[in-house]
Amino acid sequence: MxxxxxxxxxxxxxxxxxxxxxxxxxxxxxxxxxxxxxxxxxxxxxxxxxxxxxxxxxxxxxxxxxxxxxxxxxxxxxxxxxxxxxxxxxxxxxxxxxxxxxxxxxxxxxxxxxxxxxxxxxxxxxxxxxxxxxxxxxxxxxxxxxxxxxxxxxxxxxxxxxxxxxxxxxxxxxxxxxxxxxxxxxxxxxxxxxxxxxxxxxxxxxxxxxxxxxxxKPRQLVRGMIGHRRQRENQILRLLGEESTSIEQLVPLMYKNLDPRLTGAAGMSVKAHLIDLERRGIVSRLEEKGHLEDIWQTA
Structure with a gap:
């Protein structure tokens, strides 16, 4: 906004x-x-x-x-x-x-x-x-x-x-x-x-x-926020379904026309989703390189 x-x-x-x-x-x-x-x-x-x-x-x-x-x-x-x-x-x-x-x-x-x-x-x-x-x-x-x-x-x-x-x-x-x-x-x-x-x-x-x-209108806003996070999660799963990849590669695919200054922060948000999906057994790390460079795949 x-x-x-x-x-x-x-x-x-x-x-x-x-x-x-x-x-x-x-x-x-x-x-x-x-x-x-x-x-x-x-x-x-x-x-x-x-x-x-x-x-x-x-x-x-x-x-x-x-x-x-x-x-x-x-x-x-x-x-x-x-x-x-x-x-x-x-x-x-x-x-x-x-x-x-x-x-x-x-x-x-x-x-x-x-x-x-x-x-x-x-x-x-x-x-x-x-x-x-x-x-x-x-x-x-x-x-x-x-x-x-x-x-x-x-x-x-x-x-x-x-x-x-x-x-x-x-x-x-x-x-x-x-x-x-x-x-x-x-x-x-x-x-x-x-x-x-x-x-x-x-x-x-x-x-x-x-x-x-x-x-x-708090109910409508919260419902929209829940929907937004679910859309991001589904987007990650769709992209990982195409090929195993890193957060650094996911960010430009997920965030079009992103201000370059916000790239790192967007990556941390994607990481938060991936950690949650990993905990639920939906994705896993194919290769651990540290920070945002780990290679992720669907489980």
């Missing part, structure tokens, strides 16, 4: 619904879109902060201004990529609020990325398990375990309004990146199906992602 025209509401407080406000961080990029959106949830006098974002002084000052005299009950992180959690520690120091949410995770990935690396400063006071809640006056946030993009990824459901804060698991502007070894395509698909089941039951009415516009 193309970037929306400027000006973007960087540093400004927007209010998409009564219990939700958001502040856009000044970190636009090809993998963060217009920037990371930090959400302030709750009544004016007691709130939670979701995905505090990068530890940029400009963003921290904007958050402090938006918080005003309110008590921050919790600073909650969906996962620990560097565009989501680094501001947790300095915001905690300035507000006295505990950091809760996802588990700590630091992983060095020796390969191309199309997202941020992990935050080495993240130290939660409390890790939330699936279904655990944080509460305040008039609001309840429930942790929804959604591994796949990262193994520690959480979404947060606002029970009072049907809003789901989806971090990077589901975004309207782009598909989520799944990069091995921590990113896991099998887990990602299970997490998508988990959200689809929630939407079928009418649990979530709107998604607020960390990047991009609100998703007002």
């Amino acid at each position: 193309a970037m929306p025209p400027k000006p973007w509401p960087t540093g400004l407080v927007e209010q998409p619904e009564p219990l939700v406000r958001r502040v856009l961080a000044p970190n636009p990029s090809p993998y963060t879109f217009t920037g990371t959106q930090t959400y302030l949830v709750g009544a004016e006098h007691e709130i939670a902060v979701i995905d505090p974002g990068p530890a940029e002084p400009e963003h921290l000052n904007a958050l402090i201004a938006a918080i005003g005299d309110a008590k921050v009950t919790a600073i909650m992180c969906t996962h620990t990529h560097r565009d989501h959690s680094p501001a947790a520690k300095p915001l905690s120091e300035r507000t006295g609020a505990p950091v809760v949410g996802c588990a700590p995770l630091v992983l060095e990935v020796d390969g191309p990325r199309s997202d941020e690396a992990f935050d080495t400063t993240y130290e939660p006071d409390r890790v939330l398990e699936d279904g655990e809640q944080m509460t305040g006056p008039g609001w309840t946030l429930t942790a929804v375990h959604t591994p796949g993009h990262t193994s520690n990824h959480l979404c947060f459901a606002l029970e009072e309004s049907g809003a789901l804060f989806t971090g990077d698991h589901v975004m309207g502007w782009s598909t989520s990146v799944v990069i091995p070894p921590d990113g896991d395509m099998g887990d990602y698909m299970k997490s998508l199906n988990k959200l689809y089941a929630r939407s079928e039951n009418g649990v979530d009415s709107v998604y607020y992602a960390a990047h991009g516009a609100p998703i007002t």
